[in-house]
Amino acid sequence: MPTCIAPTCIALIVAGGSGQRFGAERPKQYLDLAGKPVLRRTVEAFLRHPQVGGVRVVIDQAWRDAYDAAVAGLGLPDPVAGGASRQDSVRNGLEALAADGIPDFVLIHDAARPLIDEATIGAVIAALADKPGAIAAVPVADTLKRGNDGSIGATVDREGLWRAQTPQGFRFPAILEAHRAAAGLSLTDDAAVAERAGLAVALVPSKEDNFKVTTPDDLTRATRAIMSSLWDVRTGSGFDVHRFTDGDFVTLCGLQIPHSHGLEGHSDADVGLHALTDAILGALAAGDIGSHFPPTDPRWRGADSAKFLRHAADLVAERGGVIAHADVTIICERPKVGPHRAAMAERIAQILGIEVGRVSVKATTTEQLGFTGRREGIAAQAVATVRLPG
Structure with missing residues (x-):
């Protein structure tokens, strides 16, 4: 037999x-x-x-x-x-x-x-x-x-x-x-x-x-x-910055938004998705985005940052866990994020495979202080809550 x-x-x-x-x-x-x-x-x-x-x-x-x-x-x-x-x-x-x-x-x-x-x-x-x-x-x-x-x-x-x-x-x-x-x-x-x-x-x-x-x-x-x-509840945080460069759009939270400049980076320089990826990796104690996708690796030149975020979500799934909540804050003077917030949340939810009600996207300025206030770049911070098997 x-x-x-x-x-x-x-x-x-x-x-x-x-x-x-x-x-x-x-x-x-x-x-x-x-x-x-x-x-x-x-x-x-x-x-x-x-x-x-x-x-x-x-x-x-x-x-x-x-x-x-x-x-x-x-x-x-x-x-x-x-x-x-x-x-x-x-x-x-x-x-x-x-x-x-x-x-x-x-x-x-x-x-x-x-x-x-x-x-x-x-x-x-x-x-x-x-x-x-x-x-x-x-x-x-x-x-x-x-x-x-x-x-x-x-x-x-x-x-x-x-x-x-x-x-x-x-x-x-x-x-x-x-x-x-x-x-x-x-x-x-x-x-x-x-x-x-x-x-x-x-x-x-x-x-x-x-x-x-x-x-x-x-x-x-x-x-x-x-x-x-899933009683092992973890919280991770992430932060990312990219400077402005020549271009006519920026990529934020998976969306291309028209702007007077682009963002400089090895991948698509999506600060929102980079910060959130780091937040999820942090909750897993699994390093940071650079250790998984080194900026020296030519494979990731111009890459869609959705791949990075999906990878982090897959790591959660492999451990039998779920992403309970994702919260992203975009910090910049321009472009205006408000008109795109709902679409950004929907895109993040789609990448992570979770309900859009578990995703928050916010925006703020630094009251014209610092490099974001001088419109030299964009920053983002994120917090992710992950539930893993105990």
Whole structure:
């Protein structure tokens, strides 16, 4: 029996649902969850697992733009088009994996279960050494009642009952054949497809936190669960200065603003993004912008400073943290920052992948004192708050 090491164990994330029960303007898998889309948190959980060799996502192609934004930078293969039902979507995903080269194992997981943990993933994989299928599940603890016209009709014996979750893992050839044979039927989950084909499926104890985000209350619960684990709160500060030079625009907080001069610097001399990058790096105790992007390196000549800020945000994500707040103050006499503040905040939020309500951009002058008062350059200071796992 092959062991599930990369690249023979693939996670298939099912994200084709419309989320009608949730009632939002977009499917729930694309909504924000503590600074990241729900889908991104789910995908990252499997990408981090050492026994998972790759991730493929099944989506509703009508939401391709939302999908691309949610998984930007993760290096995933093109998503698979979903079908009319979840069962159809899974089968489409399995067929796509088979076309790429049949893996030994596949883990089928709901995109709306973003709190899946490494131990549960590993336990499902381990169970496949003995059984053709295995699912994460939780024993039923509550007393069960069967309803009858709004009243209790009977008490159901809960002995031996489990609530099925995902991931549901299978030896790939067996589940592909089972799904092909079940085409056109309406089965509740992949374990039911496997059971119909006569495959033995193991129950792997999971955790209550591995719940499916179905309602706004579920999203609130998931947010609280994530934030409660991020109790190591860090604050970092940054400061940057660039002098004026010849030119007809300056770059501030990711925007090109017309001006009588440009700013001198090895990159695009964006003082706002430089200061904020240093603030985030400071919160991580990870050096400064110069240690990550040396001004002597020709690769960064004229570079878009958004790359620097994105790098700092990626470092936070790699440590399992979130950026809680970013505050930038631009110090200059000219150009006037006020007309551009909202757009600057939106651009920073876009680069960091956080809500715009977590970004503040302000401006002030030095009352014509000092080099900024003499209009010789622009300065910026920034403060960032980062939450990391304790």
